[in-house]
Amino acid sequence: MKSTNATPRIFNFSSGPAVLPLPVLEAAQRDLVALPGVGMSVMEISHRSPTFIDILDEAVAGVRELTGLGPDYAVLALQGGASLQFSMVPMNLLTGGRTADYVDTGTWSRRGIEEARRVGAVHVAASTADDDYARIPSQAELRLTAGSAYTHITSNNTIEGTQWPGIPEVGDSPLVVDASSDILSEPLDFSRFGLIYAGAQKNLGPAGVTLVIVREDLMERAPDHLPRMLDYRTHARANSLYNTPNTFGIYVLGLTVKWLRSLGGLEAVAAANRKKANILYAEIDRTGFYRGTADRGSRSRMNVTFRIGAGDAALERTFAGEAAAAGLSGLEGHRSVGGLRAGLYNAFPEAGVDALVQFMREFERRRG
Ligand SMILES: Cc1ncc(COP(=O)(O)O)c(C=O)c1O
Incomplete structure (x- = not known):
C-alpha cells in the first residue's frame, strides 16, 4: 500500500483500534498543523469555535445521510467507549420497574448484561454460551419479555466472529444495539x-x-437524578458540546464518514465488505487445513475467526508470527479465545485479503 510517509504501510488486520482509510489519514496529516483557512491545528481550536461546530455538524449530517435517519433521532458523539454505554443504556432506559431483555452472544454481550444488572432487572432472552458462542440464536429461540424496557443485542461479536444475519423481530420493545464492530458497514x-x-x-x-x-x-x-454527564438529554440538548468533546476524534470521524459517502454510500460499502469476507471464507473452507470457528449462517463479515486444524495453538502462533513478518499484522485471535482472527473493517483493502490468502496457501503447503 502506498502512503506519503517514508515508512511503507503494511496490512493491518487488528480488530480494534483498526485500519483507517488512507485518504483519511492523508487528509488529517496534510491539515494537521494548520487547517486550511484557519491557520491552527484542529487540536488547538476551541470546541465552541464556528470552525469546530461546522466540523461536528458535518460529521453528524454525514451519519444522518448514510443511515437515512429521521429527525426523531439524536446523533451524539460521546466519550467513555462502548463500555460506558453498557452503563448509560440501562441508567437512561431501564426505568419504571421494567425488565430489559438481553441476548447473550459473546464476551461483549456478557459485559453489557453484567452492567445492566447493576442498574435493574435483566432477562437473558437467549444465549449461545453452550455452543461456545459459535452462532447467533434464531428468531424462534428468543424468549422476549412482554412490555420490556428494551431488547439489547450485539450486532457483531468482535471476539467470536459472529454477526446477526438480520435484525431480529422484537415487537414493541425498543431495539438497542451495540454495533461497535459493524457500524456503517451495510445499509x-x-x-x-x-x-x-x-x-x-x-x-x-x-x-x-x-x-x-x-x-x-x-x-x-x-x-x-442521573448525573448530568450520564444523561443522554444533556448531550442531545448541547449538540454533544456540553463539555469538551474529543475534537480530534470527531474530526477524523467526519473525514471517515465523508470517505464512506465518496464510495457510494452503505450499499457500495457492504458489497465491498461481502466480497472481502467471501474471498477469505472460501480459502478457509478450501481444504480443511483451516477451520472457521463460527457457524456458516452466523459468520461475521467484519471479524473472520479461524483455527488451524482442531486448534493447534503452537502452529497458530507460528502462523501469526510469520504473517506479521510478511507484512500481515494483527492476525492473532483475542487473548480470551486464541486462534486466528482477521479484522476486515470498511477501511481494510481487498488487496490485503488477497495477500492473506496467498500467505495461507503458502503456509499450508509448507506445514500441511
Ligand atoms: C462489540 C464490542 N462492544 C464493546 C466493546 C468495548 O468497547 P470500548 O473499548 O470502546 O469500551 C468492544 C471492543 O472491542 C466491542 O468489540
Missing part, C-alpha cells in the same frame, strides 16, 4: 432501532469517540 433500516452505539475505533475513526444514535422519545425515560 440497515435504522428506523427499527431505539438506540445504537459504537466505539469509533473499528469502523469510524480513532479511539476516544463513541457514536450514539438514540430515538428522541426514549431519552425522556431517564430519571431526573
